[in-house]
Amino acid sequence: MATRYDPADYPPFAVTVDLVVLTLRDDALHVLLVERGADPWRGRWALPGGFVRPDEGLDAAAARELAEETGVRDVPGHLEQLASYGDPDRDPRMRVVSVAYLALAPDLPEPRAGSDAAGAAWVRVDDALARPLAFDHARVLADGVERARAKLEYSPLAAAFCADEFTVAELRRVYEAVWGRPLDPRNFHRKVTGVPGLLVDTGRTRAEGRGRPAALYRRGDVTTLHPPLSRD
Structure with missing residues (x-):
């Protein structure tokens, strides 16, 4: 007889998606960032993303969060899962594991902040890497930029x-x-x-x-x- 499973026996944790969306503007590599409008890290810039709903897959969650926070929909070009990030203290709210996506595409539109984002903008990658980002997004962004650079090699x-x-x-x-x-x-x-x-x-x-x-x-x-x- 199978052992009965009780979810209460295990500590709760959440799954999120984060997106490194890169494009070229004025002959420079830019990344899409949002200004957080809610705690934690209210007022700090971050990668677009958010919590995965119980009834949706990761790809659907990534597309939804990108559209809700920035107004950018149906990103053409290259989109792939980048990596997973699960350090225990990466989010002060609770244990959160994030699946990051990388998008590299031309001719992306101007973003429009929505949902819980107070702002959204294309930022030069060099400038974004030099500023403090929310959560561990500086690490995620650096990983995404390196992956994009490597992809151009092969x-x-x-x-x-x-x-x-x-x-x-x-x-x-x-x-x-x-x-x-x-x-x-x-x-x-x-x-x-x-x-x-x-x-x-x-x-x-x-x-x-x-x-x-x-x-x-x-x-x-x-x-x-x-x-x-x-x-x-």
Whole structure:
């Protein structure tokens, strides 16, 4: 006979979702933050997120919280679970385990604060990492930024931030924004044009500055870059 289960025999804890939503604005990597309108950490900036309801899954909770707190819905582009965070003292209210998501997408709209958020804004990642965030969100954000930077090494995700036809210089600016440092133009050109399936030469060109016209490319159908593009 199975042992009878009594939930009261176990300490209560909650599950939350937090979202690291990244995009490019003015050639710089930005993250979506909300200003908390309720305790704990009232008035401090944080990643959007909240408690998972008993009747919903994690993905649904992430989409709901993002829409309620920021007005951003149906994020296109790349979305994945980032990691779980469960330090016992990460939330002063009770034991809370959070499942974090990473979204990296182009052309995201201006946020609109709602629910229990007093404000919502796109913030440069460097500025966000330098300010005190609520809970352990500075750690979550740092993990999300590093994951996004690593994904550009082995996936064609950066090309999603370019127009249908683009130059290698335009693609390089995406990598520079996400990786947070300048890249040597010639070395970058050699690397990206040497990855099979990453770029397709359209045969057309575009004048850029005083030099000779730059070749126009479109995204290839490769899903994994081999060899990967090293940040070194």
